[in-house]
Amino acid sequence: MTTAYFSAHDICRGHDMGAGHPEQPGRLAAIEQGLEVVGIQDALWRCAAPEASLDAIKRVHDPFYVDELFAIAPTRGRVPLDGDTTLMAGSLPAARRSAGAAIAAVDAVMAGQAANAFCATRPPGHHAEYAKAMGFCFFDNIAIAAAHALAAHGLSRVAILDFDVHHGNGTEDVLRHEPRVLFCSSYENPLFPYTDDTCVPGKLIKTPLRAGTAGRVFRDAIERDWLGALDDHAPELILVSAGFDAHRADPLANLNLEAEDFAWVTERILDMAAHHCDGRVVSVLEGGYALDALAASAATHVQTLLTRGQR
Numbered sequence: 524m525t526t527a528y529f530s531a532h533d534i535c536r537g538h539d540m541g542a543g544h545p546e547q548p549g550r551l552a553a554i555e556q557g558l559e560v561v562g563i564q565d566a567l568w569r570c571a572a573p574e575a576s577l578d579a580i581k582r583v584h585d586p587f588y589v590d591e592l593f594a595i596a597p598t599r600g601r602v603p604l605d606g607d608t609t610l611m612a613g614s615l616p617a618a619r620r621s622a623g624a625a626i627a628a629v630d631a632v633m634a635g636q637a638a639n640a641f642c643a644t645r646p647p648g649h650h651a652e653y654a655k656a657m658g659f660c661f662f663d664n665i666a667i668a669a670a671h672a673l674a675a676h677g678l679s680r681v682a683i684l685d686f687d688v689h690h691g692n693g694t695e696d697v698l699r700h701e702p703r704v705l706f707c708s709s710y711e712n713p714l715f716p717y718t719d720d721t722c723v724p725g726k727l728i729k730t731p732l733r734a735g736t737a738g739r740v741f742r743d744a745i746e747r748d749w750l751g752a753l754d755d756h757a758p759e760l761i762l763v764s765a766g767f768d769a770h771r772a773d774p775l776a777n778l779n780l781e782a783e784d785f786a787w788v789t790e791r792i793l794d795m796a797a798h799h800c801d802g803r804v805v806s807v808l809e810g811g812y813a814l815d816a817l818a819a820s821a822a823t824h825v826q827t828l829l830t831r832g833q834r
């Protein structure tokens with residue numbers, strides 16, 4: 524078995540929020556270069572990301588919000604939705620591929636066609652709330668994938684693990700009434716989106732980290748907060764919001780992780796998946812804005828998925 528690698532680079536490149544915006548089209552090219560450096564670009568099972576249906580998106584988002592986004596999407600120029608999220612002609616086609624990749628990756632892994640999967644798509648999703656785009660995100664790809672796994676595959680226990688440096692407020696928001704999903708999120712706080720640190724045992728595990736936190740403290744916190752919660756939940760599928768902006772080089776945050784810390788957390792996630800759900804992991808790109816650090820971190824994450832998936 525191998526690792527499925529979902530992308531739609533041409534369409535994702537069409538979403539461009541302007542010169543100097545950190546969530547830029549070049550992020551995906553950087554990841555491709557990272558895969559070449561570690562020599563795994565040809566070992567992956569390359570899959571074209573399909574477009575998500577509107578029904579699949581509306582499983583977790585307000586239908587009026589979704590319809591309104593399509594209604595206001597311009598054919599030229601940009602429409603600001605918040606201070607750092609703008610909508611242009613290529614935005615929603617890319618957003619539908621990001622969500623569609625996550626759904627198709629769930630299908631591939633649940634069908635046993637791949638051991639695990641990574642979605643190299645943008646825009647990211649974990650800040651998009653039930654009826655609100657924010658933080659570079661329009662649709663919550665990982666929550667859409669979780670809802671699809673529950674509805675289409677009949678699962679009763681799914682876990683979402685989010686190690687992006689920002690809290691996944693959108694994922695928390697859209698799944699807050701869904702008891703079948705355990706959501707664990709590590710993040711720098713205080714930092715956007717300025718969440719509170721309140722946990723809901725068995726449902727919502729928050730691991731706040733102070734500015735300056737490096738790998739040892741991060742690893743201890745993950746082991747302390749996530750592993751027991753996962754054992755209790757016993758997920759049938761693990762989904763990962765894979766943001767690489769906790770890297771020390773990232774310009775948007777202040778944690779001090781290195782690429783090897785992302786390999787470590789990927790190993791621990793795969794250990795838990797091996798224990799509970801035959802290794803089934805679907806990982807979806809979220810943040811990561813220093814291109815060299817993103818390339819190295821995402822490549823080591825995918826390399827770890829591949830190495831373990833081939834066993």
Ligand SMILES: [Zn+2]
Pocket residue numbers: 687688689766768809810811
């Ligand atoms: Zn982030």
